[in-house]
Amino acid sequence: MISTCEPIKIGNINLKSPFLLAPLAGYTDKAFREMTEGWPGLMYTEMVSAKALFYKDKKSFEMLDKIEGFDEAIQLFGNEASVFYDVISNYINKTDFKLIDINLGCPAPKIVKNKMGSYLIKEPQVVGEIVRACKQATDKPITIKIRKSFEEMQSLYAIEAALENGVDAICVHGRKREDFYKNNSDYKYIKKVADMSPVCTIANGDIDSYEKALDVMEYTGCKGVLIGRSAIGNPQIFKEFARKFQGLSFDELGEKDKILQAIRHLNLACEYKGERLGVCEMRKNYPGYLKGINNNASIRNEINTKKTKAEVEKILYDLLKNFE
Numbered sequence: 001m002i003s004t005c006e007p008i009k010i011g012n013i014n015l016k017s018p019f020l021l022a023p024l025a026g027y028t029d030k031a032f033r034e035m036t037e038g039w040p041g042l043m044y045t046e047m048v049s050a051k052a053l054f055y056k057d058k059k060s061f062e063m064l065d066k067i068e069g070f071d072e073a074i075q076l077f078g079n080e081a082s083v084f085y086d087v088i089s090n091y092i093n094k095t096d097f098k099l100i101d102i103n104l105g106c107p108a109p110k111i112v113k114n115k116m117g118s119y120l121i122k123e124p125q126v127v128g129e130i131v132r133a134c135k136q137a138t139d140k141p142i143t144i145k146i147r148k149s150f151e152e153m154q155s156l157y158a159i160e161a162a163l164e165n166g167v168d169a170i171c172v173h174g175r176k177r178e179d180f181y182k183n184n185s186d187y188k189y190i191k192k193v194a195d196m197s198p199v200c201t202i203a204n205g206d207i208d209s210y211e212k213a214l215d216v217m218e219y220t221g222c223k224g225v226l227i228g229r230s231a232i233g234n235p236q237i238f239k240e241f242a243r244k245f246q247g248l249s250f251d252e253l254g255e256k257d258k259i260l261q262a263i264r265h266l267n268l269a270c271e272y273k274g275e276r277l278g279v280c281e282m283r284k285n286y287p288g289y290l291k292g293i294n295n296n297a298s299i300r301n302e303i304n305t306k307k308t309k310a311e312v313e314k315i316l317y318d319l320l321k322n323f324e
């Protein structure tokens with residue numbers, strides 16, 4: 001049985017819950033993270049390019065915007081140890097991010113082509129150098145997030161290199177790079193990593209219910225789980241899981257609550273990104289928030305034609321009237 005008393009610890013940091021928000025490029029921005037109300041044990045930013053920070057790219061610096069009092073982690077991608085060292089020493093150390101994660105899992109062709117993300121599974125030596133440089137640059141814990149394999153190369157070698165250089169935790173997404181997001185996360189492989197790892201291991205992939213989260217932790221021996229897609233349009237999932245884990249009740253959100261959540265998320269997105277971008281970027285979140293509501297596809301189609309916050313809000317508030 002998973003013990004509800006045993007805290008999850010990464011390096012010198014105790015996490016308040018074993019249910020963590022995965023990094024999701026294009027989603028886990030400041031507004032999304034704020035929607036979780038701080039319930040995840042840890043929340044990862046979208047992946048941020050170490051090189052772009054090195055060259056002082058304004059957009060990348062905006063991604064370092066933290067929410068005060070929230071337990072957040074920054075995820076960096078890149079392939080040059082000296083660049084990681086530089087940006088951590090000069091910038092990340094001055095932030096309140098609890099820890100720094102290194103992306104070794106991104107399957108996107110434009111990342112892989114540049115020998116970053118999941119490509120580094122094939123380069124254990126580079127992984128070791130990056131982890132060593134990060135550890136030298138900071139007292140914050142360093143973690144890696146890695147897939148099962150790249151082409152024929154299993155990630156165990158890269159994981160060993162990271163461990164030899166002092167990595168503090170390992171998050172494993174049990175898919176091959178070639179899977180992208182199809183097939184299932186291989187929990188057997190994650191268990192293999194957890195069995196060999198002296199540091200905290202976190203399981204990832206396809207966690208879509210509280211029961212499944214507990215089953216996966218129990219089967220793999222992982223101390224926590226990273227939740228990605230199930231949180232899109234459902235940021236309250238972390239509150240649900242954390243409360244259930246504490247033996248407390250959780251009232252399922254009704255359709256009305258979910259519409260109110262969508263309105264709040266829209267407002268935060270506009271506040272942080274400006275109205276034009278906020279309205280536009282919110283569109284991909286509505287399928288989650290409006291799931292189960294009658295005619296939700298046509299409602300979303302209508303929302304997608306709107307350019308101002310007021311227009312979208314009017315549609316959502318009109319929808320709320322059905323629940324009065």
Ligand SMILES: Cc1cc2nc3c(=O)[nH]c(=O)nc-3n(C[C@H](O)[C@H](O)[C@H](O)COP(=O)(O)O)c2cc1C
Nearest residue numbers: 022023024025046047145173205206207227228229
């Ligand atoms: C839209 C999208 C964006 C993602 N962005 C990142 C990212 O920036 N960094 C990363 O390590 N993984 C990223 N991932 C992978 C997720 O963190 C996670 O490993 C994957 O979705 C499996 O977990 P899930 O089944 O809970 O979604 C992304 C996945 C999706 C679907």
